[in-house]
Structures are given as C-alpha cells and as structure tokens.
Amino acid sequence: MRWRKGRRSSNVEDRRGDSSGMGGGLGNLLALAPLLLRSKKGWLILAALAVFYFFFDGNQLFQDGPPQPASVDSGQPGAPGDEVAEFVSVVLADTEDTWSELFRAAGSQYTPPKLVLYEEMVRSACGMNSAAVGPFYCPMDSRVYLDLRFLNDLQQLGAPGDFAFAYVIAHEVGHHVQNLMGVSEKVQQARAQSDKVTANRLSVMLELQADCFAGVWAFYAHRDRQLLEPGDLEEGLAAAAAVGDDRLQQRSGRTVSPDAFTHGSARQRSHWFGRGFESGDVNQCNTFAGLDD
Structure with missing residues (x-):
C-alpha cells in the first residue's frame, strides 16, 4: 500500500503499556490468576505478585514478552511497533474520509470510532478481553480494539x-458503520429470540x-486516493478467506460444521x-437477503 503520505487519524487511543488498559504486566498477572486460585499456596503467590506489581515496577517482571509485531512493509518480525501503529492510524484516517463522504451523500453525518491499541488484555464497555479473541x-463504546501482534497471526x-492488515481494520470499522445504521441492534435483538443455529x-x-x-x-481508497498497489486486492481476498470459519475449524483439527459458523x-x-x-x-452489501453466494 502507498500509505506513508496518508493522513494520520486523531482517533487512535494508545493503551500499550498502560496498566489502566489492563495490558503489560497486569495482563499477565490476570492471566495467571485462574490457575493460582486453585490452591492456598497459589493465593499466597498471587497476593505476593499483586503487592510487587502495585508497589514496585511490576511490569519489569514481564518485560521479556512476545516479540514486536512484524513490519507492514517487509513482513519480517522485529520491526518497530510504532511503524505498524502509524500504518493503522493512516488506514483508520482513510476509512474516516470514505465513510464521512458516503454518509454525507446519504444526507447523514458520520461519527468515526476510536481505535484502541493495547497489549495482551483490555477492558472495554463490552467487558474484559484478551488478545486471543x-x-x-x-x-x-464505539471503539475498535486491536493488539498489533495480530499482524503476526495473519501471517501464520x-x-x-x-493490505491484509488493512482489510482487518476496515472490517472492524464496518461493524461501527453497522452500529450507526442501526443494523447491529436489530440483529442482536433477532439473535436473542432465535435458536443457536439461527443466531x-x-x-x-x-x-x-x-x-x-x-x-x-x-474501492474508494483505490479510486480516489490510489492507496492500493498491484497485488493488494489479492492480499485482501486472501485475508478474508484465511479467517473463514471453515479454514479456522480445519486448522484447529475440527470437522467443518457450517451450523457452527x-x-x-x-x-x-x-x-x-x-x-x-x-x-x-453500500446497497450491494445486503447479506441479509441470503447466504447462497
């Protein structure tokens, strides 16, 4: 992608290394909690770790953590994480430009989402989540949550x-668009009244x-701002296919079950x-008309 000259978004909220975002050392501490709470000794260990974390620099305990995310250019691990964060900011800004114009053309106003960068674990208005999700x-809370190391997961x-990473960001922004349109609420209500297969x-x-x-x-990033390079569309299509339920079920050794998609x-x-x-x-995106395609 030709992203380096693109506008940066002001809607990126960086919680990496922020204990209030539940990342870093505290995230590791919370991850250990279920195991430690099974025994009296585990309770003592957890209490000692908690004291160490809150009264000293507990994050130092976990500093030798997972590697930095891969470079968005080279695809090789070990590149500075801020380059990837900058890339995310440019993609988010471009989605803001696209959806602002589309909403304006439809006689409405687009309110962009915030995008939260975090590490390992994060607290949102939807509850506590780990990067594993x-x-x-x-x-x-109208926020997209992203651990930059997901770029490595995509490669795996x-x-x-x-552009594979850009597709993922644009997909999550797509959920924000659905939220603004009222689609998400209607689907949630319908799911609550349905059996598991229908839900x-x-x-x-x-x-x-x-x-x-x-x-x-x-489409607009390519037509209006020429962000895409040769091969980018293929990367996006490959990423969409890679995160298909059938592919993920197969990778985990399970039998493909369409009813569980x-x-x-x-x-x-x-x-x-x-x-x-x-x-x-947007009118061509009526997936609710059927799933035969």
Missing part, C-alpha cells in the same frame, strides 16, 4: 502483507456485511469483500 469492535494464517446464521450475515463494507472502503466460510468472506470492492456501493 483477535481484533474486535465494541458497540457500547497464510495472509501476509500490509449463528444471523451473526454470519452481520460479519459478511462488514466484509462487504471493508470492500467498499477499499459465526463469520462465514472462506468463499463467502472473500466473495463479499470482493463484491464491495467491485461495486463501491
């Missing part, structure tokens, strides 16, 4: 490249629409992302 959007899933199906529809919205953003198959996800990119039309 991957990037997520919380409609209750077979989806390297800067999963509704979740798939919602996720595929966010994929399509990510494609719509990519919550995000859509590899084919569905790449199809809807591609549909948004080809049309640049």
Whole structure:
C-alpha cells in the first residue's frame, strides 16, 4: 500500500503499556490468576505478585514478552511497533474520509470510532478481553480494539502483507458503520429470540456485511486516493478467506460444521469483500437477503 503520505487519524487511543488498559504486566498477572486460585499456596503467590506489581515496577517482571509485531512493509518480525501503529492510524484516517463522504451523500453525518491499541488484555464497555479473541469492535463504546501482534497471526494464517492488515481494520470499522445504521441492534435483538443455529446464521450475515463494507472502503481508497498497489486486492481476498470459519475449524483439527459458523466460510468472506470492492456501493452489501453466494 502507498500509505506513508496518508493522513494520520486523531482517533487512535494508545493503551500499550498502560496498566489502566489492563495490558503489560497486569495482563499477565490476570492471566495467571485462574490457575493460582486453585490452591492456598497459589493465593499466597498471587497476593505476593499483586503487592510487587502495585508497589514496585511490576511490569519489569514481564518485560521479556512476545516479540514486536512484524513490519507492514517487509513482513519480517522485529520491526518497530510504532511503524505498524502509524500504518493503522493512516488506514483508520482513510476509512474516516470514505465513510464521512458516503454518509454525507446519504444526507447523514458520520461519527468515526476510536481505535484502541493495547497489549495482551483490555477492558472495554463490552467487558474484559484478551488478545486471543483477535481484533474486535465494541458497540457500547464505539471503539475498535486491536493488539498489533495480530499482524503476526495473519501471517501464520497464510495472509501476509500490509493490505491484509488493512482489510482487518476496515472490517472492524464496518461493524461501527453497522452500529450507526442501526443494523447491529436489530440483529442482536433477532439473535436473542432465535435458536443457536439461527443466531449463528444471523451473526454470519452481520460479519459478511462488514466484509462487504471493508470492500467498499477499499474501492474508494483505490479510486480516489490510489492507496492500493498491484497485488493488494489479492492480499485482501486472501485475508478474508484465511479467517473463514471453515479454514479456522480445519486448522484447529475440527470437522467443518457450517451450523457452527459465526463469520462465514472462506468463499463467502472473500466473495463479499470482493463484491464491495467491485461495486463501491453500500446497497450491494445486503447479506441479509441470503447466504447462497
């Protein structure tokens, strides 16, 4: 992607290394808690660690943690994390430009989300989450939450490249767009009144629409600002397929079970992302009409 000259967003909230964001040492402490609480000795160890953390610089205890995220340019681990954070800021800014214009054309006003960078664990209005859940959007506080090391996870899933990461960010922003449109609330209400299979199906529809919205953003990023380079679209399609439920079930050694899908198959996800990119039309993202595509 041609991202280095792009505008930086003012809506990035960096909680990396911030104990109030529950990252760093405290995140590790919380991760150990369930195991330690099983015994009396574990209680004593947990209490000692808590005292050390709060009265001394407990983060030093965990400083030799996971490696820095991979570079958005080279794809090699060990690049400075701030370069990746800068990339995220540019992508977020570009989604702001795209959706602001689309909302304006529809006679409405776009309120951009905040994007929170964190490490390991984070507290949101949707509760406590670890980085293991991957990037997520919380409609209750209108924030996207992202651990930059997810870029390494994408590479391990077979989806390297800067635009693969941009697709993930744009997908989460797509959930924010759904929230502003009232789609998320309607789906949540319908899921609460449905059986598990139907609830999963509704979740798939919602996720595929966010994929399509990510494609719509990519259309304008390419047409109006020439951010995309040759091969970027293929990276996005590969990333959409890599996080398909069937691929993830297979990677975990499970039997593929469509009734358990919550995000859509590899084919569905790449199809809807591609549909948004080809049309640049939000009206083409009606995934609720059916899932046969």
